[in-house]
Amino acid sequence: MKYLDKKIEEIHKLLKEKKIKPIDLVEEAFQNIENSDCNSYITLNKEEARNVAKELEKIEVEDNLLFGLPIAIKDNIVTKGLRTTCASHILDNFIPIYDATVIEKIKKNHMIIIGKTNMDEFAMGSSSRTSYFGAPTNPWNKEKISGGSSGGSASTISARDVLFALGSDTGGSIRQPASYTGIVGMKPTYGRISRYGLIAFASSLDQIGPMTKNVYENALLLNILVGKDEKDLTSVNREEEDFTRFIGKNIKGLKIGVPNYFMSDIVSKDIKNKVKEIIKVLEENGATVDFIDIKYLENAVTLYQIIAMGEASSNLARFDGIRYGHSIKDPKDIDDLYFRTRSEGFGEEVKRRIMVGSYLLSGENAKIYYNKALSIRDDMRKEFKNAFQKYDLLIGPTTTTTAYNLSDSMDDPLKSFLDDVLVNPVNMAGLPGLNLPIGFDKEHMPIGMQIIGNSFEEAKIYQLAAFLEKKLKLELDPNRGEKNV
Amino acid sequence: MSNYIPTIGVEVHLELKTKTKIFSNSMNGYGEMANSLTNVVDLGYPGTLPTLNEEVIKLGIKAATILNCNIRKVMHFDRKNYFYPDNPKNYQITQARTPIGYDGYVEITLENQEKKKIYIEEMHIEEDTCKSAHRGEKTLLDFNRAGVPLIEIVTKPCISSGEEVKLYLEKLRELLSFGDISDCKIEEGSMRADVNVSLRKKESDPLGTKVEIKNIGSISNAKLGVEKEIKRQTKIYDNKETIKPQTRRFDDKKNDTILMRVKETGNDYRYFPEPDIPFVVLTDEMIESCRKEIPMLPDERRQIYKEKGILEINVNKLVQNRSLSDYLNTLLEEKIDFKIASNLLLGDISAYLNKKEKTIQETTLTKKRFVELVHLLENNTLTSKNLKEMIEDILEKEDSIEKIMKEKNIENITDDTEIRKVIKTIISNNPESVEDYKNGHDRAIKYLMGQVMKETKGKVNPKMTMDILLEELK
Numbered sequence: 001m002k003y004l005d006k007k008i009e010e011i012h013k014l015l016k017e018k019k020i021k022p023i024d025l026v027e028e029a030f031q032n033i034e035n036s037d038c039n040s041y042i043t044l045n046k047e048e049a050r051n052v053a054k055e056l057e058k059i060e061v062e063d064n065l066l067f068g069l070p071i072a073i074k075d076n077i078v079t080k081g082l083r084t085t086c087a088s089h090i091l092d093n094f095i096p097i098y099d100a101t102v103i104e105k106i107k108k109n110h111m112i113i114i115g116k117t118n119m120d121e122f123a124m125g126s127s128s129r130t131s132y133f134g135a136p137t138n139p140w141n142k143e144k145i146s147g148g149s150s151g152g153s154a155s156t157i158s159a160r161d162v163l164f165a166l167g168s169d170t171g172g173s174i175r176q177p178a179s180y181t182g183i184v185g186m187k188p189t190y191g192r193i194s195r196y197g198l199i200a201f202a203s204s205l206d207q208i209g210p211m212t213k214n215v216y217e218n219a220l221l222l223n224i225l226v227g228k229d230e231k232d233l234t235s236v237n238r239e240e241e242d243f244t245r246f247i248g249k250n251i252k253g254l255k256i257g258v259p260n261y262f263m264s265d266i267v268s269k270d271i272k273n274k275v276k277e278i279i280k281v282l283e284e285n286g287a288t289v290d291f292i293d294i295k296y297l298e299n300a301v302t303l304y305q306i307i308a309m310g311e312a313s314s315n316l317a318r319f320d321g322i323r324y325g326h327s328i329k330d331p332k333d334i335d336d337l338y339f340r341t342r343s344e345g346f347g348e349e350v351k352r353r354i355m356v357g358s359y360l361l362s363g364e365n366a367k368i369y370y371n372k373a374l375s376i377r378d379d380m381r382k383e384f385k386n387a388f389q390k391y392d393l394l395i396g397p398t399t400t401t402t403a404y405n406l407s408d409s410m411d412d413p414l415k416s417f418l419d420d421v422l423v424n425p426v427n428m429a430g431l432p433g434l435n436l437p438i439g440f441d442k443e444h445m446p447i448g449m450q451i452i453g454n455s456f457e458e459a460k461i462y463q464l465a466a467f468l469e470k471k472l473k474l475e476l477d478p479n480r481g482e483k484n485v
Numbered sequence: 486m487s488n489y490i491p492t493i494g495v496e497v498h499l500e501l502k503t504k505t506k507i508f509s510n511s512m513n514g515y516g517e518m519a520n521s522l523t524n525v526v527d528l529g530y531p532g533t534l535p536t537l538n539e540e541v542i543k544l545g546i547k548a549a550t551i552l553n554c555n556i557r558k559v560m561h562f563d564r565k566n567y568f569y570p571d572n573p574k575n576y577q578i579t580q581a582r583t584p585i586g587y588d589g590y591v592e593i594t595l596e597n598q599e600k601k602k603i604y605i606e607e608m609h610i611e612e613d614t615c616k617s618a619h620r621g622e623k624t625l626l627d628f629n630r631a632g633v634p635l636i637e638i639v640t641k642p643c644i645s646s647g648e649e650v651k652l653y654l655e656k657l658r659e660l661l662s663f664g665d666i667s668d669c670k671i672e673e674g675s676m677r678a679d680v681n682v683s684l685r686k687k688e689s690d691p692l693g694t695k696v697e698i699k700n701i702g703s704i705s706n707a708k709l710g711v712e713k714e715i716k717r718q719t720k721i722y723d724n725k726e727t728i729k730p731q732t733r734r735f736d737d738k739k740n741d742t743i744l745m746r747v748k749e750t751g752n753d754y755r756y757f758p759e760p761d762i763p764f765v766v767l768t769d770e771m772i773e774s775c776r777k778e779i780p781m782l783p784d785e786r787r788q789i790y791k792e793k794g795i796l797e798i799n800v801n802k803l804v805q806n807r808s809l810s811d812y813l814n815t816l817l818e819e820k821i822d823f824k825i826a827s828n829l830l831l832g833d834i835s836a837y838l839n840k841k842e843k844t845i846q847e848t849t850l851t852k853k854r855f856v857e858l859v860h861l862l863e864n865n866t867l868t869s870k871n872l873k874e875m876i877e878d879i880l881e882k883e884d885s886i887e888k889i890m891k892e893k894n895i896e897n898i899t900d901d902t903e904i905r906k907v908i909k910t911i912i913s914n915n916p917e918s919v920e921d922y923k924n925g926h927d928r929a930i931k932y933l934m935g936q937v938m939k940e941t942k943g944k945v946n947p948k949m950t951m952d953i954l955l956e957e958l959k
Contacts, residue, residue: 078532091531098525100532197532204760232534233762311760314566317575318529322626334624338568361566361755370757 004028004163008065008217015068016061022068022112023053029070029114029162036159039136040152042075043083044115052112065220067110072156072165075116076123076199079103086199087131088121090319090326090345100197101229102166102208109224114162118152121347122316123173123201125149126419130349135406138181139478140445144403147177153211154181160477164221165211170201171304172423174209178435179448180403182476184218185211189455190430191236194229200315202308205427213476215466219243222458238456246463252286255391261297262396262422270441271397275449278438281471294387296380300425306360306373313357319345377428384429388454393464397422398435398448422450432458436465437476487723489684491715492692493644497657498635499667500613500675501544507612507634508535508578515673519627527632529573534761541634542765545610546775548636548666549586552605557583558767562759570624571614573631581756584609593652603653604641611635647711654678654704659783671703678707682714684722698742700734710735714742786810793823802831808844815852821859829859833876848880857886865946871895897944901953904945908957911936922958
């Protein structure tokens with residue numbers, strides 16, 4: 001029983017020929033999750049997943065490679081009837097009464113939701129250690145973090161529990177954990193995928209994206225997630241496209257830029273060297289690679305903090321104990337209800353960000369900080385836009401280090417932001433960015449490379465990623481075949 | 486008591502007459518079962534996002550036009566952050582920095598017939614909160630109102646009396662209800678006014694401390710409230726005391742304003758641009774097409790009706806009856822006697838409509854039939870007595886007026902030679918009465934008239950008959 005390790009086309013063929021049933025894949029996924037034991041999930045959808053799998057037996061297998069395949073959903077995306085907690089005590093009893101738009105799409109494509117994955121509380125963090133449910137662990141080394149905030153989605157894909165997961169990326173939350181766990185994670189262009197039903201952290205930055213073990217499957221999943229949604233005014237209307245269409249093409253003539261900041265001393269030697277090796281591979285295969293300057297990159301973290309915390313302080317105001325979620329018993333008055341519900345319900349990091357965010361928007365500060373950050377963000381966008389007039393894609397490391405130890409101190413909040421120094425700029429500019437595993441460090445922890453495209457050029461990113469994936473032929477299964485022994 | 490100069494500013498919230506709410510597709514309705522007009526967006530559920538009802542923007546453009554405002558072509562929404570149980574997201578989506586309308590005015594006519602412009606600082610679009618009701622220890626929340634579109638209209642501090650406040654509110658109500666912007670019903674909460682009052686000694690002094698009066702239940706209370714507040718503040722200043730910035734409400738029973746809360750520090754609403762709604766860009770075409778859709782406003786109606794020769798008293802009655810006025814406006818190109826038309830509308834037709842609780846638009850009285858009816862009255866083919874007999878058929882049947890007349894056996898003699906013939910016979914048959922009349926007995930003429938009516942079975946126009954009778958008796 002190891003169908004989920006097969007190629008997606010083979011699984012599909014088996015389903016089509018009725019040699020296996022969706023329920024077999026569901027049972028295998030639950031077994032895998034139990035075996036890998038990475039605390040990847042907050043809630044498993046056992047009963048309903050089995051029901052759906054049984055229901056799928058009644059219908060013809062469509063010409064849809066995703067048919068009947070299990071998928072894990074980050075726990076900040078609402079699922080009707082299935083607990084959605086945002087890894088927070090304040091929502092630990094919250095059962096949504098509606099589906100996010102992406103969930104509707106997943107159900108329409110007959111994928112099976114296997115469970116809700118662990119994450120940093122309200123996606124605030126870079127190691128998933130702010131989760132109310134304890135941090136997920138890295139399948140490559142259980143002493144290590146799986147990154148964050150989509151740490152659970154990253155670890156379950158890395159552990160080969162399931163083929164597909166959804167993450168969300170506000171300041172790197174898909175790409176950074178993908179890098180730490182050696183998987184492929186895509187943050188699409190802002191507006192590509194409807195945010196309706198994604199519990200907002202920072203509305204102007206949040207974006208849902210696919211997390212998979214390889215490039216092709218990533219593009220397949222993106223195919224069904226995108227599209228203008230009437231319910232999300234920030235979603236964008238684009239012509240339908242197949243994101244797999246450039247996969248398999250060579251890279252001759254591709255012009256690639258490497259921002260100097262991405263190769264500066266903030267990045268560890270191991271990682272820099274690995275990226276340099278990749279640059280050589282690219283050049284050997286007909287691409288041109290230039291080192292370039294992009295202004296404001298070094299400001300991205302500061303801008304990110306101001307914008308994300310400002311917006312978060314407002315987005316999280318609705319959790320007040322009145323309509324849903326955690327609510328204290330016998331409040332003295334309305335202020336007591338607010339105060340104690342939120343004091344008990346939110347964790348330390350969330351409270352800290354709400355307080356800082358409130359301060360940043362308070363009185364004249366809104367002008368000094370938030371508005372100014374928005375205007376520098378515009379400048380940074382223009383910088384990227386200029387770069388993309390000359391270059392097809394930008395590359396660089398995804399992270400400055402590989403995954404660190406779960407036991408490392410969390411006391412320095414600035415350090416956790418520095419984890420995201422290379423991923424933040426992409427959110428600021430609203431661009432698509434992908435993490436591709438490119439090798440390992442001395443401790444055999446995965447190293448990731450980030451590929452950044454111009455707005456709506458995800459297909460080109462996949463082209464380069466798939467080319468390198470094929471060239472590098474890395475063994476990216478941490479179980480190395482041990483799983484089913 | 487000394488004399489102080491009052492400075493008054495008014496903020497009015499109006500609920501817009503849209504089909505659905507501003508940021509969701511829930512219905513916008515009043516008086517429905519609590520929480521029946523809500524969805525996850527109105528309830529501020531996690532993950533939900535606002536959409537934007539285009540109808541609201543259109544009504545905003547119209548309202549701004551009616552209030553003579555400049556219209557902002559690139560605007561955005563802002564979040565106003567504050568915690569309150571009636572505020573489901575704990576932020577309200579409003580327009581703090583880019584109100585759709587700014588620098589407008591409304592003209593009022595003062596008691597001495599002088600005109601005064603009340604200047605509008607700005608006019609913005611926002612969402613309504615939900616309604617809370619206190620039941621003993623508990624507070625109940627009805628989210629039907631949450632997300633109902635509002636416009637808030639803020640005047641400059643240019644109003645100087647309670648009377649002016651009243652005139653301004655009346656004018657606003659008239660303009661915006663005629664403009665189909667809002668129902669403007671204070672009793673249902675679709676129009677709500679807050680008034681700011683401060684006093685100072687001289688025009689050259691800085692403005693005094695502002696006191697806000699909220700929860701004003703009627704326009705007359707607005708006037709009363711302001712007058713009471715001016716007196717209250719005058720007394721305080723006369724006693725050399727100071728006033729703290731505060732919010733008061735007008736209490737109907739006590740007939741005075743009552744302290745709600747003292748404003749400790751300026752509220753910090755932490756405004757920032759709403760990231761879930763992209764900037765709204767209005768095109769000239771869009772603005773122009775909205776302008777064209779604005780129905781004719783009361784002042785223009787008054788002007789036209791006067792020009793058409795309608796009596797002043799009827800002009801005002803018509804402008805107060807929107808549906809009759811709209812009906813009459815469809816007839817303005819017709820060649821009819823508008824005096825008769827207005828009497829007809831406000832007389833027998835109005836009486837029937839009121840009795841049946843119908844609007845004229847719900848009757849069978851087409852433009853064509855109405856014109857026919859007025860013409861028949863003009864040339865005396867129909868008498869007002871006949872009209873009363875026929876009114877139900879006129880308004881409920883689709884037959885021509887002439888056909889109804891025939892069915893009712895109403896056939897008036899309009900040919901004056903025929904009437905004269907009858908009168909001549911009556912005169913020659915009643916020499917005594919003729920003699921009495923000539924001797925000054927008034928009763929004789931009534932008798933003779935009665936005889937004519939009897940002979941013609943009432944099918945003659947009384948006035949016309951009397952004229953001929955008097956002529957023949959000379």
